[in-house]
Amino acid sequence: MADAGRHPNIELLTLSEVQRVDGYVGNFKVTVLKKARYVDEKECTACADCLEVCPVVKPDEFNLGLSTRKAIYQEFPQAVPAAFVLNMEDCLGNEPIACGKCLEACEKRCIDYDDQDKEIELEVGTIIVATGMEVYDPTELDEFGYTQYENVITSLEFERLINSGGPTEGHLIRLTDRKQPKTVAFIQCVGSRCEKRGNPYCSNICCMNTIKDTLLIKDHWPEVQCKVFYMDIRAFGKGFEDLYKRSMAAGVQYIRGIPGDIYEDPKTKNLILTAEDTTTSELKKHEVDMVILSIGVVPPGDMDNTQQQLTLQRSADGFFLEAHPKLKPVDAATQGIFFAGCAEGPKDIKDSVTQAGAAAARANRLMRSGEVTVEAITSMVDPELCTSCGICARVCPYNAIYVDTKKKTPAVVVEAACAGCGTCSAECPFGAITMRHFTDEQIMAQIEAILAENAQDKIVAFACNWCSYPGADLAGTSRLQYPPNARLIRTMCSGRVDERFILKAFKLGAPIVLVSGCHFTDCHYINAVTWTQKRIEKLWDKLESLGIRPERLQLDWVSAAEGQKWARVMREVEQLREAVTAKEIEHTKRVITEDMLKKRTKKVKAKAEAVA
């Protein structure tokens, strides 16, 4: 942090909040609100003269309320810049000045009560999202007695407690009597790996954090007995197993089983834990002086804002989703945006530093070249057909299309920002947008070729490039059995599947059409898949109104890892196909042809009226 603060090419904006992000890779415009510090950060030397005279006493947030701070304070000992900050909500000295003691005490005259928030505009080429994580609040888990019993604390509170810069200057005490505990219990997976309460995912860092804490205790206070209650110990990193063994060799007792409840002896304030050791099937009571809940990590509360500002995706666990878990693990789906640290998922310091290095390198590679090479699959607007309705801009997950609906200027695609999902093209009611290498003509030609012979025996399946197509591929390479009459049409995203493609397939005699894409949380084009679902829902209504069974249009979300699902879907869809009669297909062909003719006549009439 100090290195970053001193680096000539790094400008640190502390006490700042991103308000708005516009633009695209290479041309981002970021509006930042730099909040008033009320202390000149360049002049302040953190001499603490102001701190000594400040009469306000508040809980210290950094020490999680285990100590106090003043209204003017340094947020944490190694804060960069090493300057104080005045919390104006706590201060007594502003409007009207009732105190002003810090102002008098500061020899360098660093304090300015009239300091104002400032809005800063930045032009940047790339953005690295390193918004970190928060810890799980275990209050809802009644059985552990957190906030009910003072001697039950979280692992983060314990971290502050035994830190040499913490509230006890590194002395291990329990909170009720300030005496050194004789026995300490750690409970693992609090708020993690639970479907019903807390979070279903593993928080990655808690096992090793507990092992480190037990070793710290054993190094400094060998007489303290440690018991660790766990489900599994996940010590999979380099050297982690050795650390685990060292902890066991130091006398730490590992008990496989999570306590069902904790209650306090009102006299001694000791805690009694009841837990089954699943290795021996014995139910035992354990009396300890202190319990440390090894809490999991959760995404920060303001992720929604960041997600909207940067058009990012999030996985089911709430953390940001990378563009590709193996090939682009630090890239966001939006070009020019990268992830570092826990913003992308729970990880330890080593992994965070590795990812930060990778993100910096990825950003640097883009910045040094000074130009972006886009894949030749972006969308193109035909200005003569565009009516400036703005639908394309509304559905674009990347905000890559600009349309001035008032001035009625044709839509413009920012190719550097376009990822090529094709949702704009599928949604354009005027056929004014097409996709390079996935043009309407190309896809229509594939449909025609598929249905040229024995159309009644075929299943026309649209599969997205990233999930469903590889899912089908996996089914094949895994040698899973499924009916061979499916004919796949690959599109970059299921969002590209235009209503006209489906109707064309039915018109040419397709008994069944399947549209398949990524699961919502896996969508490689942020939220393009939601437009697929909306479109299919509308089409089901339309088919029904035309007297066609909606069941003949099927929808499924199949991920790249779901080869089994793909095979099952194909078997089920084949059963549906067998139930479609020749008479039904003929009826479908006729009604769709009539509907298309009706529409065309209406269009021609409208054009003729407009000319007249």
Add this chain to the structure above:
Amino acid sequence: MAEEAKFKCLRCGHGFTAPYTPKVAEERACPKCDSNSVRRLKEKKDS
């Protein structure tokens, strides 16, 4: 606000009710066959 809506699976024909929030796109699956071809049944307005 989420409200209850009726859905029909277009794969197995199973009908069920599930929470539904208008204008919020959610991935839906049939509780019986796990298909995603799940159609919300709109209530017909009385004429």
